[in-house]
Amino acid sequence: MKTNDLPAVTDALINKMKADGYSQARMEDTRWILGHFFHYCNKHEITLITVPIAVQFVQDSFGFDYYHTTSRFQTILRRPLLILFEFYEFGNYKKTHQRGSTTQIPIIYAAVYREYVDYVNSMPIGLKTRERKIWSFTKYLEYLESVGIVSLSQIQFNTVHDYIHSLTDYAPATLRITKTNLREAYDWMFEKKYIAFSGRQMFPLIRKDPRNKLLSYYSKEEISQLLSCVDTDTRSGKCIYAVICLLAHLGMRAGDVIALKFSDIDWARGTISYAQQKTGNLLTLPLIDEVKYPLIDYIKNGRHNSADQEYVFVTLYAPYTKFGGTSSLFRMVEKCMRTAGIHYEGRHHGPHSLRHSLATNMMAENVPISAIANILGHSSTRTTEIYLTVDETHLKELTLEVPDA
Secondary structure: OEHHHHHHHHHHHHHHHHHOOOOHHHHHHHHHHHHHHHHHHHHOOOOEOOHHHHHHHHHHHHOOOOOOOOOHHHHHHHHHHHHHHHHHHHOOOOOOOOOOOOOOOOHHHHHHHHHHHHHHHOOOOOHHHHHHHHHHHHHHHHHHHHOOOOOHHHOOOOHHHHHHHHOOOOOHHHHHHHHHHHHHHHHHHHHOOOOOOOHHHHOOOOOOOOOOOOOOOOOHHHHHHHHHOOOOOOHHHHHHHHHHHHHHHOOOOHHHHHOOEHHHEEOOOOEEEEEOOOOOOEEEEEOOHHHHHHHHHHHHHOOOOOOOOOEOOEOOOOOOOEOOOOHHHHHHHHHHHHHHOOOOOOOOOOHHHHHHHHHHHHHHOOOOHHHHHHHHOOOOHHHHHHHHHHOHHHHHHHOOOOOOO
């Protein structure tokens, strides 16, 4: 982007923000930061604006690292620059920029990293999938340098397995994705003759995590405690409360909640009917009062006007669009658990744990497993039986009696 083009790009960006429903204060802050950036570039006779220039601008003007913000104030100052480059290149911008964890490409692997990025970017896959593949490869290169492997030719057959074993804090699903991505990366390196063995040799079969652990469970008292901590006097609180009610009282999956449409709700009949995201099967649930009234309160008093008019739930912050993924719902549940003082150490504490808890609490009240399967949308009660692993009382009832000797 040329420096002389910055004022016009800024005007176009502000118009996009206005159309997306941003507040006047947020747009004024954006214009102020970009105006300051424009004067900085002119003062230093910079004719071509790049991200490294923005990095230096932030350091010189505000004294913090563009890539490592440590406070909300720094994040607010940086965001106009982030969305400027995104808008200039793509005509749009991300709603949020999660801080996340960071890594650095080892200099010794810079060339192969760029080559692999080009390879991944040539694939007909989505942006998030590309980012995950590149991230897995980047972390692996970082590991190689940390253990003294400075060339791909030094990689031994057990190197990748040693790396996998070092990822002790990864969830089983994350480990499975990492293995899949590295298997593909190994196939690529083998084809390029950088290593002597392929990904299929390294990972002949990547199994899904067997459900051999007790599922996370929260009692009815803990669920009540969770719901009571939500401030329903605020617009965001009304949204969060309605979401958690759907998760806790109906056992809906997070993906089905964010995909819920107004056309799925039959207020006259008192039902919610939708095609499940996971299976595609139609599921009809009762619109019980514990869900009905929070939904009405959110729709009438909490929901922001949005271009995504058909969806019930829209984001809490501008631009108000349908949720792009389920991570926001995970953060909602986790934050409410912390606020409510629920001790969740050692237990899953996202939306799916509320689904497990509903099933378990229903079993504790002697609800037939076939009825629980219908509520959860399981096509077979055998799927529902996984929830029995958290209920020792009912699990014992299912065990075979040991015959007398």
